[in-house]
Amino acid sequence: MNSIILLAGARILTPLMLAFSLFVLLRGHNEPGGGFIGGLVAATAFALYAKATSTTATVQALRMQPATVAALGLALATLAGLWGLIGAGNFLMGMWPLLATAADGAKVGLPIGSVLLFDIGVYLVVVGSVLTILLALEDDVAEAERRPEAE
Amino acid sequence: MADVTNGLEARIALGGSSDLRRFAPALASIIVFGIFCTALPPVAAGETFRFVWPWIPALGIDLSFVVDGLALTFALLITGIGALVLLYTAAYFQKHPGLWRLLTLLGLFELSMLGLVLADNLIVMFVFWELTTITSFLLVGFDHDKADARAKALQALLVTAAGGLVLLAGLILLGALAGTYEASALPALGDMTRGDPMYVVVFALVFVGAMTKSALIPFHFWLPNAMAAPTPVSAYLHSATMVKAGIYLLARLMPALGGTELWFWTLTLFGGTTAVLASVWALRQSDMKLALAHTTVMALGTLAMFLGGGTVYALAGAAAFLVVHAFYKASLFLVVGIIDKQTGTRRIEELGGLGRRMKLTWAITLLAALSMAGVPPLMGFIAKELQYEAALGAASSPFLVAGFAMAANAMMVAIAANIALRPFLGRTTEATAAASEPPFAMWIGPAVLALGGLLFGLFPDVLGDFLVEPTISAKAGEPTEITLKLWHGINVPLMMSVVTLAGGGIIFFAATAIRKRLAAAEAGGLWDAERGYDRALGGLKATAMWQTQLIQNGRLVHYVWWTLVSFAVLLWSAIVIGGGIGVPTLPSLAVVEWALLGLIAFAAVAVPLTQSRTTALLSLGILGAGIALLFVLYGAVDVAITQLLVETLVVVLIAVALLRLPRLRLPRGSAAPGVAWGRLGLSALVGTGVGVGLLAVLATPFDRTITDFYDAASVPDAFGRNVVNVILVDFRALDTYGEIAVVVFAALGALALLRVKPAKEPSGDQA
Amino acid sequence: MNLFAINLTIALGWVAVAGTVDATNLLLGYVGGFAGLWATRQLYGPNRYFERTFAAIGLVLFFLYDLVRSSVGVIWDIITPEMLARPRMIEVPLDAESDLAIMLTANLVSLTPGTLSIDVSPDRKRLLVHAMFADAPDEVVHDLKDGMERRILEALR
Amino acid sequence: MSGVAEIAAAICLVLGGFLTFIAALGLVRMPDVYIRMHASTKAGTLGVGLIVVALVLVGGGSGVVGKGLAIVAFILITAPIGAHLIGRAAYRAGMQPWQADQSTPVANRDDQP
């Protein structure tokens, strides 16, 4: 929107919000948050960035087309599901490679595994999809505005 | 690929080596005919052959076939006449690009017709029945470039298909009450089927099916119209074989359905009326082919009438006439085809003097016409005698039957004379000036058929023993003896024959006058059932247009409206039938909750009331936030956060799109006060319905087992402390998996919408 | 090595020792670390870290004071039936050059009652301010430049 | 200790609530969008800030302080930027600030068609 103030704000806020989104993603299994919320926050961050700069700059910041991000997310979620299917015979079954069963039957170790991978997939899908729609719409509106015409 | 076959066909049709190949179908038909001939002696001796292959056991449908007298008679007619017609066609259409299509369709028809008469299982029979309808349709429309041919083909299709569907119902019901679809099992069950309360229905349905196929009044009109088909097709399908399928059907089902008063009266009245009226219509035709077509209708009526009689003589009369008619009528059709081909016209007044140029053709015509007129010693005479005998022996109302038969036959005489004499005698006309005899392949067919009529007349026992007797045995369901003779001495039937011939002579000479009278009488349209068909078709089209414009009128508002009306009706019916709900108690809430509810409700009401796009949009934002707060209040933090984020993103998206969207001014239609109140009423009906549904649910006790499991298993088994998230990514992860797919596809779809734009179309923005 | 980074490391170490990751511990660690670093400031040679930190703290305090002070004026105007405000658009020359400095200036101007940053001129030399009590525009300009902007530039220097 | 914190929190709460109310009142009473923004930006931020401070004082939980500070910091950064954007847009759209000496009565602003 061509405002120095917004631009400077966005330069601070976008990374902050992205960091926050990752934080929300990672802790989601235990506190409010998770892939959806994280993804939505990240999408909000990029949306803000897009408003302050341009859609092109936002895609550059993403380093790939947002649709690819979404596809990547769906692929990760699928892989997470397949992991359970191959590892335990159940699609989407939680796999915990860093957990071991102690002598008393309790699980010890880090509860990180397929479920987190799945949630990361969700995160990427949400970021990618929201941005795909938003940026494409922005582009189209901008293009339509460039064409002078009677409404 | 299609082009290749096209070329191939063209080569086959026109190329030199194809000359012989085009006779192959005829040859095949002759071979089959020969095979059936070998079955004659054993069948005549009372044997029947039955072949069964399992097909659809679950429905009681086997591929069962029976060769008995009735079937064999038909099979011989089908293959024999089929061979001659195929031969004739190969010559008649030698240079026609559609020759192979015609031969193929005729061959398919022949197979279907054979299947129809040989099938023992009624459903299998029906399968072939319908196939004959379809092949007939394709054949009638052979000259498909002509709109008229297409319309006539459609008519034949619709009438016979309609009958077919009625018949199907009849057969299913018959199968239900007999417990079997095997026709060969029906004779033993006849008393049971006739005694069933559904008998009348079954009979009516079967009879209507037979009527349409066999062109009995009031479904007769399609048959003359089917003369749009090439002549060999008419000779074969619409005279000798397919149209007799209805008669065949009645004959086949007689053991199960026949022998009642209902049967007798129905068949006699419909058959007799058809016979007489068709004869009258035949008289007034000047197109010989149409005249023959109407006489075919007459023959079909006669056959039905005699089947109605049910006595052995009646059956014998019908059986003999069946064969006789097939011979002379096919022969005459083919002759008319020859005349048409050689002179370019079939109209009797345009023809004359052909006798000198086409002696052979005339001889054939004379022979066939004599049989048609029932002159001894031709087979037609014997059949007519049998008819009269049967008429007199009819259990009830012999004079009625006899009257019908005599009247119709007298007119047949006149028509036969007309066809056999007028084109060949008199002065040569413009059309006949250059006429010459046809090639061998064309005259051999009619010649064989005409000669057959003579031979059977001379040796009636061959016909009697090998065809008529076994046929009626099959019909009557028991072995029957009958003797066919040329000379029975001077008896009542003979006297009747004489009267018939005399009457025929008078009619022939008074033909012109009669025709005028008839034309005047018919202008009233008294018997014009075809007009009924036209009206029905017109009505159908009009109804279709009317209902489509009423229902599918292109207006989304209308669609949404009726969709919601349906929902409201369903919903409130369910509530009322279910007994409604108790009166809910007023909730006691904290001020904050009231405030929140009020805020949400206010925003919800503001959206439709405001005329400002942005006010509506911002109200939606507030509503979303308010609902998020409700979620928070009741412990749904994840949901609340998601709601806030999503609602905001929606508002952002809409705000972007709104830059290029117009204002909220209402379309004129929905802004009118009456319409607005209607909309409000309907919306409120659905809204309260959903609310009542929710209240009803809330009044039931709640089973929390599954949630309790989640609460207990979340940490120990799924290693997560946020139960909602654990449900999303573990317990019910498949939901989430599908859900992210939705999001991805939504994005893809939106992207496609924005990125793929047709280049050519004018943009509406400029409009 | 950046002193801020060291300070942050100390704070994180504190958190690790405390065993609980939360803002309170982080803050305590940071403050403690800052005190330690300040006490040993000779060790690091010439360094602006401490000055900037104190300037930032000063800025925050000044801002809070300003916020409270002039809020009263706005509140009073809102509550009283008559409209006391004499609003006007005023252009304030900017000394700040970096985007961040301009943003901070504009933001703090907006947050203090009575003034609201509306726009920055295309040449980034002037800030358009909506002043609520602008009977004497020059006074407003002076207050802003000498108060808020000076402190921001000090904290960022 | 907790007693003092509670009383301080109570004061912050009431004051914060009062300030947000003033902000809203300003929004309704002030004559044009610029002055309304003065009210909402300042009093709103201060009010919310005070309420969050109250929460930090008595919330006690480990997450509360961090989240509370995050909220306050975030609002302090974003509220003025938002006000700037709206004000700028309004100004660029040609909306002239209300002048005390102009003859238009304040109340009539809202009633314009």
Place this chain on the structure above:
Amino acid sequence: METALAVLVAILVTSSLYLMTSGHMVRFLFGLLLLSNAANLVIFAAGRLTYAEPALIAPGALAPAGSVANALPQALVLTAIVISFGLLAFALVLVYRAHQSLGTVDSDEMRVAEPRDGGEA
């Protein structure tokens, strides 16, 4: 509160359907958004409400302390919200494009696929 929510749902549905029957596609979108919210409230209320006890388990604990909010409908609503978002975003873009190409948002004017003189003459 559930009873109150039922009333609120009725209001939301009424309002949304009133918008959806207007023939103005932007209003239709607004109605759709309202309707989705109503559906979410239905699910949420149908799972019964528990005041201010999120379904979170304290660190170290094996299960929630005491009765907490029903987590399942929350998960369902969350899923539904995200799905509705996808659908609504698509619908929005569709209406936008339809307006761009057809020049109207009045559904009565959208008669390209089913022209007025459609069907057999």
Place this chain on the structure above:
Amino acid sequence: MIVTSELTGVLGTAVDIAMLFLIAALILTTVRLMRGPTLPDRVVALDLISMLLVAFLAIFALASDESAYLDAAVALALVAFLATVAMARFIDRSPQAAAAPERDEEA
């Protein structure tokens, strides 16, 4: 009862008072949102409503001693800003909507 809470004493009363202020503020702001008259006015109102809701969540977290609710407040603060930016951009790009209130009000 104003807020369902286990808090008693001075803090409980303070929560109730603050909540009443907030509700009153909410009503007033909604009035401004509806009356406009210009789009910037409405956006300012929306912005304030977001802030009020953040305050609401904070009070609610305090009253129910549930810090998880602050997460919602953080999220709201984040996205509210985006909404404001988006609406400001809307005004920026369709100035007629801002400058001439009656245009958008057109019935």
Place this chain on the structure above:
Amino acid sequence: MVLLTAPILIALSTAVLTLFAAGDRRLQQSLSVLGSVALLVASLLLAGTVLNDGPIAATMGGWSAPFGITLAADMLSAAMVVITGVIAVATTVYGLADIDPAAERVGYHSLLHGLLAGVCGAFLTADIFNLYVWFEVMLIASFGLLALGGTRAQLDGAVKYVALNLVSTVAFLIAVGLLYGATGTLNMAELRIAVRALDDDTVVLVTAAMFLFTFGVKAALFPVFFWLPASYHTPSVAVSAIFAGLLTKVGVYALIRVFTLIYDTEMPLLQGLLLTVAALTMLTGVLGAAAQNDVRRILSFHIISQIGYMILGLALFTPLALVGAIFYVIHHIIVKANLFFVGGVIRRLTGSEDLARTGGLWARSPWLAVLFLVPALSLAGIPPLSGFWAKFVVVKASLDAEHYVVAAVALLVGLLTIYSMSKIWLEAFWKAHPDPAFEARPMSGVESVALVGPVIALALITVAIGLAAAPFLDVAIVAAEQLVDPEAYTRAVLGALP
């Protein structure tokens, strides 16, 4: 069990992979066809297993029913998935010559396989909310496919399609919510038990009414079918073919599933309504077809009409009637998709779908004529093609149940179907092309293989179902038996332990 997840997984994986391959059209096409073939193979394996072992189930994430989501396949589900596989292969092959490269670039293949994933998911899930999710996957993918191309007609059609489907989809969600509130479960096998145990008739009937409404809209029943004729003739041929074949059937499937498994006790109450709806659906659909003059618009209205037969089968609720409904569904998917394919070839050859502007095909392309006749006659119920048996069983079931009026309507509609199909034949095939100078554009080798190959394959299947109806009917019978007595299904679902 892998077999149950495989169809969904294959479809979604293909969707993802084709998205990654967006730069390479050939690769996308290969992946797409390969994915469809894999789906077909997987579905055949699944059907074979179900045929041998009876209903099977698999828990997702290893959480046993009713806590986790369970996928399950009885014969009906398995058969539906197989048909989906068949149509998938046919459509992807046909699409090789039918789809605009620009559309392929932006995600046609992904959306198509997404659609397939949604359809398979809907057929296989035993969880009512999960059913909602798969419905949405299917719906959103169909939205994308429908509007792909962005022509004015497509946008118009899509607006109506999207608007009406979204209304019904929300009703679905509400119904699921209410049902959950009343029973506390989402597992469909457990719902059977829970709904029986419910005291409150209002709750049972209200939820049943909502499901009837929402699935009725999806199935395009009278009077809520508006969205279908408004849109199905607008997208590319491959897309409209798969829509025509599959989408409404998912609604029919859902109706059959929900009303045999959960609300079977309410069926006597609903019968009158359903019979009326079925009859009116048959009639209005076929009359709509009779009023049209455009190939795909005629075919679209026919879909509605034929759905009526399927609902008639459900409404009668006798074992034979259910057999008929299932057989009808299977037959109709094949035949209707094929007719749309042929319609596409007609357009390709004559340059139009408006019958007035077509013609001459019987003379020019007799093989196409034959290929049209097979599905057309089958649709019209002409023996011995598949449609005849479908109609036969349904009519017989009606007559057996002594519902003579609906039987009569069913037969009458058969006649009207013949009439409206003959219109295409008369105009496009028999009539000479209105432009005497008209020359059909020749098709390239690839084009004719891609366009005609699927038509031939589906026509052969139609003939095969007709001539060898017994095995197909046996499958339908097994499926119907499992519906009438879902004990095996519920045992598989509820007993499916990790």
